[in-house]
Amino acid sequence: MNETNGVVTAPVLSVDGLDVTYANGARAVRELSLALGDGECLALVGESGCGKTTVARALLGLLPRRTRVAGSVRIRGTEVVGASSRRLRRLRGTDVAYVAQDPYAACDPLRTVAHHVEEGWRAKGQRPPDGQVTARLAELGIEDAQHRSRLRPHQWSGGMLQRATIAGATVHGPALTVADEATSALDADLSDGVLAALRAASNALLLVSHDLALVAKHADRIAVMYHGRVVETGRTGDVIGAPRHPYTRALLLAAPRPGAGLPRELPGTPPSLADSLPGCSFAPRCAHSGDQCRELLPLLADGVACHAVERS
């Protein structure tokens, strides 16, 4: 797509002006743009109802019918918005993979774990190469994979089973892996291991999560979403170390830190996605908001969308 000097430098994922409105009028994603290169990991962070899951669904072409989608989502140069279901099917597995939240819900309890991993090949009409299932599982840190893969999902622990679903999703080495809250159904102390395995098994990785502190340990870049828009984005160290948007700061202050005092709450609730405020969506809850914030929508400039930051 972006051809410079004859070399194709198409990013793995480029989202441009994505806008998603559901049939019930909720505008869940608003003029959102993202880009993701090879080997990169971006964390899309926000509270429930900020539209982050809708972004993940849009990338996979999984939005319900009668949803209005504008803008463009390209994976390795292929447009996803408006693509036929046949084309989407061809993309899934080879170009884009999906890891679900709850591995037990994602697996058929009557089938062996090996069956679920093999599914990655069968979905493409191929036969799984001999020994590959065990090898893939072993790569993701599962001991005695040969024996264990013949067990059913409920005989596996959550963390291990999530690794197996990751193995199954990435058998074709997809360019992009989308993981929506891949560890929130697991015990907290297992999250890091699973995310590390996910990172290792993927090329480009989009982590959708509500847990800023958790993804900060694994992502290269972070994009913070509020009310359908990205309000701050940047390198993980910068966003965590020196957050600029008041909402990002509130998110960090609200997380409990050992040794610190009680976490600070952010009063109020986010506006409904069905509503559109004329100015900044965060203004009603923001301690720094001025008249400008209530009237004029701040645009993302230099990685942050905030009038207060512009003023200073």
Add this chain to the structure above:
Amino acid sequence: MTAAPVLVARSARAGSQPVGVWASLLRHPSGRAGLAIAALLALVALVGPWLTADPNQTSYDTQLAPPSAEHLLGTDQAGRDQLARVVAGAQATLGAALTVFVLVGVIGVVVGMVAALAGGWVDSVISRIVDLLLGMPSLVLALAIVGTLGPSLRNVIIALTVSGWAYLARLARSHALGAHDRPDVIAARMAGVGRVRIAVGHVLPGVTVQVAIAATMELSAIILGLSALSFLGLGVQPPTAEWGQMLAESRFALTQMPTLALGPGLAVMLAVGAAVLISEALRDVVDPAWRRG
């Protein structure tokens, strides 16, 4: 107070306003259609008899007349106006069906709740009776009861009630048992709220809604059962008009005047259709709307 306006925005959200069951039923397309048909039938049953001819006025000059301007649905073997009889039959048929509907609903909820609440041997005895009743084909059971009591509309109502409540009682019992471990019920119990108050305040409303849905689905079966029993001559006694019985009579003239079956047949179809539409809408409205808000 920065939180206040945000809160208003949230609770004013389209679709988040929990509206009553009636209002949501009116919004639901098939609910609206079902209620419209039901209202029409109710109007016919209540007002119709004043507008039509005497349904029992025999006239041996005009037996089995075809539909005409004077007799829109023709006349039956005794020369009675078929339209007037369909309208008059609405009261008998729908009145009896609704009586059975209310009786089975109330008995089902009360018996099911008592079984779930009392537990122990009370529950065992009730559950065995329910199993026994559910094991029998309900129409055969109803036939046996009317056969013993003698044919009359009242006995048909008794028969259909006896054969119909068991399923609803089982449903009510399982819903009431399921509520035992609901967080709001546990909290009430720990606060020291009495068992009966918990049952009435927390459990009964949900059970009633679930039973009402199931009973509405049964309403169509009740109407058909009523017609079936009348068809066999066990229901209302002549000359009272009743749809099932009218269908039965039209059978004898099927070759001479097939249009005679049209009136009562369509009427039964409309009533059953309305019941099915309303029950489907009720199920849609009560389940997801309450859960998701």
Add this chain to the structure above:
Amino acid sequence: MTGPVVEGSGLSVTYGQRGHVHHAVIDLTVAVHPGEIVGITGASGCGKSTTLRLLAGLEQPHAGTVRLGGADVWAGGRTPRPPRPGYVMPVFQDPVASLDRRWPIWRSVTEPLTVGRPRMSKQERMAAAREHLARLSLDHLDVRCLPTQLSGGQCQRVAIARALVAGPALVVADEPTASLDVTTAAGVTRVLREAADQGTALVIVSHDQDRLSVLADRILRMNRGRVVAEEVLRPLVHARRGTDE
């Protein structure tokens, strides 16, 4: 009242039959004092939820005794006998499900107040609900709202208001912030801390160790039905109790 609010000694719970025995809780002893927050953490299946149910008097141990306010809860056989109704109150993980979805929140909040006083008028109850919600900084809420009209964090604070309204000695909370967003979880954390500061004892089960470490006075780590580590974070409980009297 100077003794522990709840005292479990030698508690064991065993599930299963026919040789396939699972020990959910093994020989567990714990005491919680007024104004103290005890956190219980551990991997899923370690027995922390069973322990919570035991201390709440919701489940009968197969061995050992649970004393609430000094008296054996299970002295009367199969029915728990707390010292008074509402002595222990619960807070659950799912905030929306923990309130009756058909009840406006004033009814849920004031339900414990109606025990022994069934003739409370609707006006009295609504006023009481407003007063108690204001203590949890929910004074802007319309008490006629249904739970589905509120956010998860608001529902959870309403549920906490219900737990506190009749002055319980002990509140047991099972993952009270696990299904909340981080910004609202912070508010719930503060409200729980304030309840303890006013003298209520709390037992909180959570997998969120960072949160427990800022909230709890003492953390019990469980593994396979046993307490494997006890960490005292704030040995100030007795001091605080001293200032209260």
